[in-house]
Amino acid sequence: MTIENLVKRIQDIMRQDAGVDGDAQRISQLVWLLFLKVYDAKEEEWEFMDDNYESIIPEELKWRSWAPDNKDGKALTGGALLDFVNNRLFPILKDLEVDEYTPQRAAIVKTVFEDAYNYMRDGVLLRQIINILNEVDFNDYQERHAFNDVYETFLKSLQSAGSSGEFYTSRVLTDFIIEMLDPRIGEVVADYAAGTGGFLTSALEHLRLKEETPEDRETINTSIVGIEKKGLPYMLAMTNLILHDIDEPGIKRGNSLADNVREVSDKNKVDVFAMNPPYGGVEGPGIQANFPNDMQTKETADLFIATMMYHLKKNGRAGVILPDGFLFGTDGAKVNIKKKLLKEFNLHTIVRLPAGVFAPYTSIKTNILFFENKGATEKIDFYEIPLPDGLKNGFTKTRPFMKKHIEGAQEWFLHRENGDENAYSATIEEIEKRNFNIDIRNPLNIKDEEVYTLDELMEELNEKALEIESLLEELSSVLKGDK
Structure with missing residues (x-):
């Protein structure tokens, strides 16, 4: 994986989608996907360290449950993927119950999704982007930190947004x-x-x-x-x-x-x-x-x-x-x-x-x-x-x-x-x-x-x-x- 290649592949795919208009929307679209994948990797660490860990995200909405493509024809894509994202993932994460007793690392999920939107209209293109993100193993310490350079490239593109x-x-x-x-x-x-x-x-x-x-x-x-x-x-x-x-x-x-x-x-x-x-x-x-x-x-x-x-x-x-x-x-x-x-x-x-x-x-x-x-x-x-x-x-x-x-x-x-x-x-x-x-x-x-x-x-x-x-x-x- 090279930084430039990964960023370019994602940007080229997003430019094909009629629902994403301009750099700000492209970055916003990418960020909620990236957040869910990074958060899922962190949750696996927390689960390993604490047998009593409870996730604020329902099991079927975790990245590991719906985002991987095992090449068996069962991965969500097209209209089914859009329906899942628009009518289940977003409504539920936006409406998570949070109070003063909710741990901050759990509450941030609701906070992040309060202003997030799925701009993409083509579920096949969305699946392609998800598959590219899945090429990065955030459970691997070295690869996660190497991805900081990729993230820096994403942030630089915000200057035009x-x-x-x-x-x-x-x-x-x-x-x-x-x-x-x-x-x-x-x-x-x-x-x-x-x-x-x-x-x-x-x-x-x-x-x-x-x-x-x-x-x-x-x-x-x-x-x-x-x-x-x-x-x-x-x-x-x-x-x-x-x-x-x-x-x-x-x-x-x-x-x-x-x-x-x-x-x-x-x-x-x-x-x-x-x-x-x-x-x-x-x-x-x-x-x-x-x-x-x-x-x-x-x-x-x-x-x-x-x-x-x-x-x-x-x-x-x-x-x-x-x-x-x-x-x-x-x-x-x-x-x-x-x-x-x-x-x-x-x-x-x-x-x-x-x-x-x-x-x-x-x-x-x-x-x-x-x-x-x-x-x-x-x-x-x-x-x-x-x-x-x-x-x-x-x-x-x-x-x-x-x-x-x-x-x-x-x-x-x-x-x-x-x-x-x-x-x-x-x-x-x-x-x-x-x-x-x-x-x-x-x-x-x-x-x-x-x-x-x-x-x-x-x-x-x-x-x-x-x-x-x-x-x-x-x-x-x-x-x-x-x-």
């Missing part, structure tokens, strides 16, 4: 942020805009390198928490963590902005935040009311920064990806949020990402902000990741942002005393004079006007067109929100 990286942040960025935050065993690591769980799985893998005892493993497995608002990325995140051997993923379905920040208790605070909140979104008056008057704004990303500040423990650490707009914005609420961030927290580092990091799905420039709950900011260290030779206008789909492009920032982050031409600083006094505009560029990188060839001009115009398109999408979102 979401907007502005809403569902997926590249492994390069999640690993970098987690490594710089360096969570320790016993600390709670959270992502309140969890998406597909990229930050959480990066944190999980980072922490498992530190474990020494079975108790460490149990502590790690219960210290990864997240909240996700939308059904599709929630399903992806749950499956992602199960694939990473988390039996009871600590991800809740809901809007993390719906809680009143004035009422956050110490028990609800976390040690480490790693996030890429959705930007370009808008929130209504009911959500805004959960924040102090001077911080109320419709901009989703700004409210997430406020949420992080109220939920971060003393001495806690955070790394968050934000667009340039947060840095240079000077409207009242945005400035007030930045004032709180700088006056009460230590915003010690901003890594400025080059253009095209999220190409081709958005051209909005972004930054990684690192801050800690250890007192006020005195100065901010900036690191501006340079574009490699030959990419004057930014990364592209064919030449994407890769691990090697962030290695300089990582080396500098850990050894700042050595200096770097891409690094510079600004004091809090300088920032206050700028009315808290922290959109500060490296003075060494300010160049004289450059002479472009015709090809270079055309490339830049194309990049500008993508940027305008992205801004129009943001404007459309704002107008839909009646801003």
Whole structure:
């Protein structure tokens, strides 16, 4: 089995089905199938370890009961398979009885299927996809973990289904942020805009390198928490963590902005935040009311920064990806949020990402902000990741942002005393004079006007067109929100 071949075979089959329209539906269709197969493999493990284990899924609805094809002509296919899926599997799993006493690893089945749908109309094509998934043996530890790479490929395809990286942040960025935050065993690591769980799985893998005892493993497995608002990325995140051997993923379905920040208790605070909140979104008056008057704004990303500040423990650490707009914005609420961030927290580092990091799905420039709950900011260290030779206008789909492009920032982050031409600083006094505009560029990188060839001009115009398109999408979102 090769990753590319398996993904391509499934995608090619789904494109033949008249009921599946677009990447979002293809991914959603695949995820509920994948979840059931992965969950069935985990149940076999639980049954082996506990003779008294009881499944929340009726026996005839378990993957092992209806999905295998033994090549004896008895496997469900065509109209019979569609009838089973649409009229038995989905109605029963959506209506499972769950209460406060239901173990979380059982309750997640109902939660996942509450927003799942079978889009496929051709039962023969559906059978073909099921047979491909059955080629992966999730009971085999090595093969299950090899499938993580396949799953990563699935998640990448979400970039064309979401907007502005809403569902997926590249492994390069999640690993970098987690490594710089360096969570320790016993600390709670959270992502309140969890998406597909990229930050959480990066944190999980980072922490498992530190474990020494079975108790460490149990502590790690219960210290990864997240909240996700939308059904599709929630399903992806749950499956992602199960694939990473988390039996009871600590991800809740809901809007993390719906809680009143004035009422956050110490028990609800976390040690480490790693996030890429959705930007370009808008929130209504009911959500805004959960924040102090001077911080109320419709901009989703700004409210997430406020949420992080109220939920971060003393001495806690955070790394968050934000667009340039947060840095240079000077409207009242945005400035007030930045004032709180700088006056009460230590915003010690901003890594400025080059253009095209999220190409081709958005051209909005972004930054990684690192801050800690250890007192006020005195100065901010900036690191501006340079574009490699030959990419004057930014990364592209064919030449994407890769691990090697962030290695300089990582080396500098850990050894700042050595200096770097891409690094510079600004004091809090300088920032206050700028009315808290922290959109500060490296003075060494300010160049004289450059002479472009015709090809270079055309490339830049194309990049500008993508940027305008992205801004129009943001404007459309704002107008839909009646801003």
